[in-house]
Structure formats: structure tokens, C-alpha cells
Amino acid sequence: EVQLVESGGGLVQPGRSLRLSCAASGFTFDDYAMHWVRQAPGKGLEWVSGISWNSGSIGYADSVKGRFTISRDNAKNSLYLQMNSLRAEDTALYYCAKANGYSSSSTSVGYWGQGTLVTVSS
Amino acid sequence: QSVLTQPPSVSAAPGQKVTISCSGSSSNIGNDYVSWYQQLPGTAPKLLIYDNNKRPSGIPDRFSGSKSGTSATLGITGLQTGDEADYYCGTWDSSLSAWVFGGGTKLTVL
Secondary structure (H helix, E strand, O other): OOEEEEEOOEEEOOOOOEEEEEEEEOOOHHHOOEEEEEEOOOOOEEEEEEEOOOOOOEEEOOOOOOOEEEEEEOOOOEEEEEEOOOOHHHOEEEEEEEEOOOOOOOOOEEEEOOOEEEEEOO | OOOEEOOOEEEEOOOOOEEEEEEOOOOOOOOOOOEEEEEOOOOOOEEEEEOOOEOOOOOOOOEEEEEEOOEEEEEEOOOOHHHOEEEEEEEEEOOOOEEEEEOOEEEEEO
């Protein structure tokens, strides 16, 4: 059974940093691209970042480019999102998602975690 | 404002059929496959349709997808109260180099 478990969310002040993690199990992690997708309270889905199976291709939404860094450790079956210079508008539920393909542009996502909530407020 | 355009809401009676449209451009829908996601209240999104019209295992054939040019459509037949949810279309945008979503459509089964 595929499982994606996010952690690392919480309340943080504007300008500070936070690192999200996603522990994956139930599939061959290094065969698939992975994404972070967020959802602000009461709003729609917004793609944040994606990474190919071997970290060779990485992409970011313009809203986070230069502030967030995605990475993965295939030996640990884990996905990460380092978030720096956080802003109030980054407040959202952050989902880890497994793509159906290996490319970072593979947007058919068959599995999602339950999300971890990030609140940016003073 | 979302790159892909969906109606904010649709409604229909139980047992009826509904369609949800998703409009884009040549750099997204016109250039790549479309997926559709269902998000029930308080839960994570769930893949309903991928590659324009394919259903993952376990998704009933009441759900269907199609694409023509720069638009895509999700169809749901035999509506049930359990289908009440938000529905999102998504695809890759080659100009933005980003995964883009529609703003979401809230389905109400009256």
C-alpha cells in the first residue's frame, strides 16, 4: 500500500524558515517524480515544486522560486521542502504527491499524503 | 487567477449527468495530457482521470474525461450525494514550466 506521510509543519513567524519532510513507502521511491502541492485555507490547489526521479530535473512555481528548495533522498525514501523567507501568503496545507511518471513534468498524480499545515504569522 | 478556467460551481439532481469544463491554451491543455482530481470535504485530492480520458483502477465508469484542442471536460453520470466535492483539472504548462490547475468547481447534488 502506497503511503505518503508529511511532517514538519507548524506556526512560524514571517521571514523564518521551515523544513517539510515526506516519508514514502509501499512503492519503489526512486522510480517516480514527486511534487509538493499546497492549498491555502478555503482556496484551490497550487503547485509548489516538483523533482524528477533522480533529482536531475527540478521546477518551482514563480511564487516560491528563490525561497524554497525541493530535494529527495532516495536511500531514505524521503522528499523534502526547505522553505526560507516565509510570508503570510505561504500559509497553507502542504501535500506531498507521487507522480505516475519519472519526469518532474509528470502531473498525473495517483497518490497524495494527508498534508502538513504551515501557518506563517507573527 | 488560475491559468486554467473552470466554472466555480455546478449542480444537478441525483441520478442526473453533469459536465465540468476546463479551458486553457496552446501551452497547457493544447500541449499536454489533462488530469482531473476530486477533493471531498476535509480530504486530500484523489485522481479521477489521467491522460485526458483514462480512469485509475477503482474509479467507476460514471466518471469520464475528454479533451478537444485547448479545452477538457469531466463528465459524471448517475450522480450520487457522495459525489459532492470540489473538482480540479490540471496539466503541465510548457511556457510557465509549471503544473497548473483550474480554480476548482464545487459540485452540488441537489
